[in-house]
Amino acid sequence: MNTVPLGQSDLHVSPICLGTMTFGEQVDEPHAHAILDRAVERGVNFLDTAEMYAVPARAETYGSTETIIGRWLSARPGMRARIVLATKVAGPSRGMPWIREGKGMTAADIAASCDASLQRLQTDVIDLYQIHWPERHVPAFGNLYYDPAKEVSTTPIREQLEALAGLVKAGKVRYVGLSNETPYGVHEFVRLAEAHGLPRVVAVQNPYCLLNRSWENAMDETCHRLNVSLLAYSPVGFGLLTGKFDQHALTDSGAPQQARMARFESMRKQRWGRPEALAAARRYNQLARDHGLSPTQMALAFCYQNWRVASTIIGVTSLAQLDEDLDAWSTKLSPELLAAIDAVRWEMRDPAQ
Numbered sequence: 053m054n055t056v057p058l059g060q061s062d063l064h065v066s067p068i069c070l071g072t073m074t075f076g077e078q079v080d081e082p083h084a085h086a087i088l089d090r091a092v093e094r095g096v097n098f099l100d101t102a103e104m105y106a107v108p109a110r111a112e113t114y115g116s117t118e119t120i121i122g123r124w125l126s127a128r129p130g131m132r133a134r135i136v137l138a139t140k141v142a143g144p145s146r147g148m149p150w151i152r153e154g155k156g157m158t159a160a161d162i163a164a165s166c167d168a169s170l171q172r173l174q175t176d177v178i179d180l181y182q183i184h185w186p187e188r189h190v191p192a193f194g195n196l197y198y199d200p201a202k203e204v205s206t207t208p209i210r211e212q213l214e215a216l217a218g219l220v221k222a223g224k225v226r227y228v229g230l231s232n233e234t235p236y237g238v239h240e241f242v243r244l245a246e247a248h249g250l251p252r253v254v255a256v257q258n259p260y261c262l263l264n265r266s267w268e269n270a271m272d273e274t275c276h277r278l279n280v281s282l283l284a285y286s287p288v289g290f291g292l293l294t295g296k297f298d299q300h301a302l303t304d305s306g307a308p309q310q311a312r313m314a315r316f317e318s319m320r321k322q323r324w325g326r327p328e329a330l331a332a333a334r335r336y337n338q339l340a341r342d343h344g345l346s347p348t349q350m351a352l353a354f355c356y357q358n359w360r361v362a363s364t365i366i367g368v369t370s371l372a373q374l375d376e377d378l379d380a381w382s383t384k385l386s387p388e389l390l391a392a393i394d395a396v397r398w399e400m401r402d403p404a405q
Contacts, residue, residue, distance in 0.1 A: 053068065053381060055097065056363065057281075058180070058227070058229075058362060058363075059252075059254030059255055059279055059281045060254060061254040063180065063227060065098035065136045065362070066097045067361075067363050067364065067381075068096055068356070068363065069099070069100050069138075069283060069363045069365045069366070070087070070088070070098070070099050070366060070368075071366060072084070072100065072101045072105065072117050072120075072367070073101070073105040073117060073367060074367055075101075075105070075117045075121070076105065076106035076117045077108070078369045081123070084120050084121075085120070085124045087368060087374055088121070090375070092131070092134065092135065094375075094378050095378075097135050097136055098135070098363055099121065099135055100138045100365055101117050101137075101173075102139055102140035102142070103118065103139065103140065103165050103172075104148065104151060104184065105117035105118070111148075114148075114151065118173050121137075121173055122173040122174035123174070126174045136180065137178060137179050137180070138178070138182060138283075139169050139173065139182070140182040140184035140231060140257075141162050141169075141183055141184060142157075142165065143157055143187055144156060144157055144185075144187055144204075146185070151165075152165075156205075156206035157187040157207050157212065158215075159207075159215035159218070162216065163218065163219065166178070166181060166219050166224055170224060176224075177223060177224060177226060178224065178226070180227050180229050180254070181219065181225040182229040182230060183212065183229075183230050183231060186230075187206075187212065188204075188205035188237075189203045189204060190232070190233075190237065191234070192232045192234075193232065193322070193323070194322055194323035194404075196405060209237075209241060210248065210250075213241065213245055213250040213251065216228045228251045228252075228253055229253050229254055229256060230255075230256045231256065231258065232259075233256050233258065235270045235271055238253065238256060238271070238274050238278060238280055239278070241253050242280070253280055254280065254281060255282070255283050256275060256281070256282060256283065257283040257284075257285055258285065259404070260282065260284035260285070260358075260360070260361065261284070261287045261293060261404075262293055262332075262396075263293065263329050263333060263336075263402065263403055264286070264402050266402050266405045267282065272360045275360075276360075282362055283363050284355050285365045286324070286404075287351060287352055287354075287355040288348060288366075289404060290324035292330055292333035293337065294347055294348045295337045297330060297333070298334050298347075323403075323405065328400070329403040331400070332396070332400040332404075333347075336393070339392055339393065339396065343389050345383065348377070348380060349380045349383045350383070350385065350393075352364065352377060352380040352381075354393065356381055
């Protein structure tokens with residue numbers, strides 16, 4: 053894998069990024085370190101985490117993923133210089149008072165979160181520091197519509213940027229990014245950064261997979277024209293696009309009980325747990341098999357080959373899953389198969405949006 057640049061930055065990352073939100077919940081520390089070692093051995097230089105991880109978020113596991121990564125880095129001299137390390141500051145609480153109280157995300161909140169992440173990660177600098185979700189009301193996490201009546205923003209975007217600028221100036225952060233954003237948000241962050249000499253976002257981390265191609269509804273043009281890179285998360289739709297649930301409902305006794313969707317009720321209540329999402333996944337998975345591919349191969353290749361995607365974030369719970377995901381890098385989708393994928397989307401749209 054050749055590395056690719058992120059936006060207007062000097063960060064060059066592998067086109068496959070190892071997401072780590074399973075570390076500290078589904079994956080214990082020794083296995084997490086083994087996964088990290090194997091990923092680097094196989095050419096992955098890009099790691100993504102967040103202060104709120106592990107997932108599902110609980111007070112007991114808050115910060116555990118960053119802590120696991122920090123111990124891994126500390127035990128491997130020289131490793132920090134080999135990787136691009138990304139983490140995220142949580143947005144407004146969303147029912148997680150152990151992160152912060154209140155509805156806003158002040159400059160002080162951002163600075164405190166960054167300092168805590170640096171300590172857990174045992175590093176002096178974060179290469180890419182992302183706002184995990186917008187401070188303002190947005191249609192995200194399964195909410196389809198913007199509703200002005202739900203606006204509760206208390207921290208202007210410029211204030212957020214100025215807080216991030218302080219972290220960059222202090223040498224704690226190299227570049228900044230966004231996550232779960234909208235076209236308006238990206239444009240406003242870039243506009244204000246350019247108007248006031250503040251850090252310009254280099255990447256946006258949003259969902260992108262066969263079950264949720266909402267990125268293609270304006271975000272792709274926005275980010276292409278502004279030179280902001282897409283980091284695609286949930287490329288296999290929380291496991292639905294691996295085929296593991298093709299013969300069973302998410303809660304059936306025959307379903308893989310270690311899978312997040314089977315194990316955690318809170319996951320099933322999200323967009324990925326919709327019956328429509330499972331029905332669409334089964335259509336895509338059968339389409340893959342009809343073309344001689346595994347469902348995982350097709351789902352990942354859809355992201356890996358896509359001009360919209362700079363780096364695809366994979367999440368795994370074992371070395372076998374990691375190897376399968378990395379091996380899929382060589383999978384190519386024919387024009388006929390891509391047309392068939394589009395035909396299913398035309399019929400079933402984006403059930404996990």
